[in-house]
Amino acid sequence: MSASDPLSALESVIRNRMGADPDSSYVARLHAKGRAKIAQKVGEEAVETVIAALAQDKAALTGEAADLIFHLLVLLAECDLTLEDVYAELARREGVSGLVEKASRAPE
Numbered sequence: 131m132s133a134s135d136p137l138s139a140l141e142s143v144i145r146n147r148m149g150a151d152p153d154s155s156y157v158a159r160l161h162a163k164g165r166a167k168i169a170q171k172v173g174e175e176a177v178e179t180v181i182a183a184l185a186q187d188k189a190a191l192t193g194e195a196a197d198l199i200f201h202l203l204v205l206l207a208e209c210d211l212t213l214e215d216v217y218a219e220l221a222r223r224e225g226v227s228g229l230v231e232k233a234s235r236a237p238e
């Protein structure tokens with residue numbers, strides 16, 4: 131993935147910061163607390179995202195979505211998975227849905 135892609139850039143920073151000093155890095159603090167704590171943070175941010183969406187608060191939703199994506203990237207890194215893995219899964223599904231669409235078309 132391109133280094134100019136913001137998600138890939140953030141993913142790289144997160145991977146670098148996991149080994150940093152917890153006193154100076156939020157990512158390092160999360161890493162020190164472990165996978166369960168990171169997973170809990172993803173859950174909390176997901177709930178806050180849902181609440182903002184249902185409140186029709188676009189500014190809050192934007193902020194919560196950013197928090198959710200950030201913590202999801204930390205969780206993926208903690209679990210030794212990458213955005214590439216997720217993109218590959220999405221591409222695989224695209225392939226499957228493309229086949230489904232083709233199969234549902236009337237015979238020519």
Ligand SMILES: N=c1c2ncn([C@@H]3O[C@H](COP(=O)(O)OP(=O)(O)OP(=O)(O)O)[C@@H](O)[C@H]3O)c2ncn1[C@@H]1O[C@H](COP(=O)(O)O)[C@@H](O)[C@H]1O
Binds near residue numbers: 143147156158196
């Ligand atoms: N994108 C983010 C980012 N988004 C959200 N957050 C943090 O996520 C936390 C979410 O707030 P909460 O109130 O839910 O959590 P909290 O009370 O601070 O923490 P808990 O005690 O609940 O775990 C806040 O502390 C935010 O600062 C982020 N922290 C860091 N980054 C980026 O990650 C990179 C590495 O950061 P450091 O590890 O701090 O160097 C840098 O590029 C940062 O800009």
